Amino acid sequence: MKIPIEFVVNGEPQALFVKPNHTLLDVLRDDLGLLGAKKGCGEGKCGTCTVIMDGKPVNSCLILAPRADGSDIITVEGLADGEPHPMQKAFVEQGAVQCGFCTPGMIMTACALLDEKSDPSEEEIRLALSGNLCRCTGYAKIVEAVQVCAQRIQQDKGA
């Protein structure tokens, strides 16, 4: 039995039939071909599947697809607006990307943080990112990238 759902993904309305045991991550990856969100564990423990749902970062592997009905989802593919998002630029420039498997999820969490708080402290950044595992970088350059991005957004606003 498949269940109909309607939701908005990266600004585009979608109407689909989903299996009730499938997750939002399955739907994004398998039904919509949005492969940016990754499946690092499938059990809510790594953050590689992070997307923004109604303004909040969520582990999409923990959200059953029917629950996404009526929601507004942003994935890493939806961040760039003609050109890459400042967070994407900061991650690349600061060397915060190694294998890159954690990167989409990490960037979504970081963007959600800055939406909530434009000028977070280092401690707040580390706390916000603590649900997103990275095995390559040791986090130093990731934290720097978020700081650089926050500064740039502040400066742009000031200008």
Added chain:
Amino acid sequence: MPKIQIVGRSYPQIDGMEKATGRTRFASDIKLAGMLHARVLRSPYPHARILNIDTSRAKALPGVKAVVTYADTPGIKFGPRSDDWTIFADDKVRFCGDEVAAVAAVDEDTAEEALELIRVEYEELPFVESPLEALKPGAPLVHEDHPGNVAAEFKVEAGDVDRALANSHVVCEESFYTNQTYQAYLEPMGAVADVDLAGRITLYAGNQIPSMIRVPYAKALGLTLDQVRVVLPDYGGGFGAKMETNTHLVAMLLAQKTGRPVRHFNTRHDDFIAGNPRVPMYIDIKLGADKEGVITGKEVKVIGDAGARIVYSQIIVATACYRVDSLYRFKNVRAKGITAYTNTVPTSCFRGFGNTQATFVLESAMDILAHKLGMDPAEMRVKNSIGPDSVSVHGWKINSCGLKECVEEATKMSGWAEKKAKKRPLKGIGLSCCNHVSGNRAFAREFDGGAGIVRIGRDGRISVYHGESDMGQGQKTVYAQIAAETLGVPLDWVSVMQVDTDISPWGFGSFATRGTLMGGNGVLAASKDAFIKLAQVAADMMESNVDDVVCEGGRFYVKGSPDKSLDFKEVALNATDSNHGSPVMGTGFYDPPTVLPDPKTKQGNISPAYPFGCQIAEVEVDPTTGKVTVTNFVAAHDVGRAINPMALEGQIQGGVAQGLGWTLMENMVTNKGKVANANFLDYLIPTALDMPPVEPKLIEPYEPNGPYGAKGIGEPAINPTMSAITNAIYDATGVRITELPVSPEKLLAEMEKLKGSHEG
């Protein structure tokens, strides 16, 4: 010569934006038309005889395309280093997680459902979990053809150890244990396999050894080498684990059976229980020094746990026996290593390859000796440090060596002297050094080295082909920098191509910290060849001599007259047209000046270059909980000349994070033969909250054997981390850590004991 412009500068990864925008297609993102999905049935027992397998109900499930067991394989024994593998368990299962059967179905749900319909009758057998137990007489045998469960033995000796130890002023005699840890790359292992009408298999697998992996796989499937093609997509980390695995062979076998592409990726749980975790080791050491703190002799005995089959554990144990002997000016050393089979998950490479375990032990023992002598541990390291242009006790030729500078810089950066002088309760500082290789001839036996192909198209676009493996460390960017520098063009004119064994040179891949030096030298040689060929065309166009032609910023000119220059792209077009469409092809290879060590004495230079490092940790210990917090960390590493400083810093910070995780949090717990914490909730790795500031420092002596003077960094980045932290814990508490990881409960108990003994 034009000045060096691209090598030595920090560049973001050339494909970084692809990754940051979600465009990169990782191994687990690959979808092929008609692709089936596979799941594996794994053994629930550590040791059991298989009496019967009934797959009939699974086969009858709609959507199931194939169900396979050992009976469907060619039944050939194979393995990367020891023919103790089969694709599925033959007559018995040897660890919890051993592959018993697999299903290919139209989707994962169906494959999963089919697994539940497979009926296996087992007869449970007595099992053995610990290598110490396994070596005892009468222990259950993991492999009947390996009496005593001895998988391998290794011996090495130089000088007169007994005399040296007997004549020492101080001797440290101590037993250590290093536990099993999991690489925890964020993308689980897996592959997509496809097969053509002629039976030729293409394997899309994120793995560190795309060329070498074909050899055991071809053997396992009864194929010739040319029938196995490997294509290397981008993949999410490896750290040593992503080498040979039955996970790939399951996909290959099912593709053969169904004639369709098959995708098989481990779930995270399967990856924990059937990956290739770190080799646990029991290491006993005797280390002596004279009055002045000069090391006299060293003896170690290593017992390593292979698990149920050999991946690379026996050479990892061998490495633990003697690689660290080239850190100091040892004269008398002896080591014996035994690798034992147990009924646990097969163990293998994890960043450091045995040298991590050995470094933890040696550098703890050095700390013990320094304290016995009342000597500054940093001074003792410098006093014994091996130097440039020297030969170590095993005949290893050290060219560049910045070890002393590493210690000097790290102590300066951390304020070592003041902090050591001023005792602060429950706060401590600890130091550890390390050495490593940049490639290891003893591992890549047929030959060692690296090769490259550089193609310059009619449009002037440069494509670099290599046979190594970028698991995220930034290897592609380093190769692009080397090619761009050598050809004299901007970095973004260069593409580094995906490894495809039909096109790329044969490479040994990414392990032994060899990528930059071996692969980089291969790319350098090919770039030089391409340059000469194109420069010849430019010289003809400018009516000059090829030796006088240089290229800078994408323009050729004759030395001394940069104002009259030719566009590189125009020269490329001309070159291709005059060759009737044939692109300019540069090929080249690097043959390192190394030898296979003598089988008996183990003498012989195994690597063209040796990196070194020194790390210093500061810790705080909570007296009520025993919890250790690392508050500050500095890491000075001799990397040869840096090709990409930012990437090197990232390697160091990442290596330290893995080492910190190992020391304070990570432990695979086995209970009744089963991994008891096979998920990221129960097996914790460091998060952003667990990491202190880690300040890297690059020490850059020119390495004559390295491409543009460079050496490797991958593994040295973790080698000293554990002992830097545990030596700091000693400084803070007086408790000597001899077992990893450091658990708060145990540390607290030891602290209580010490208190008791002081008061009493």
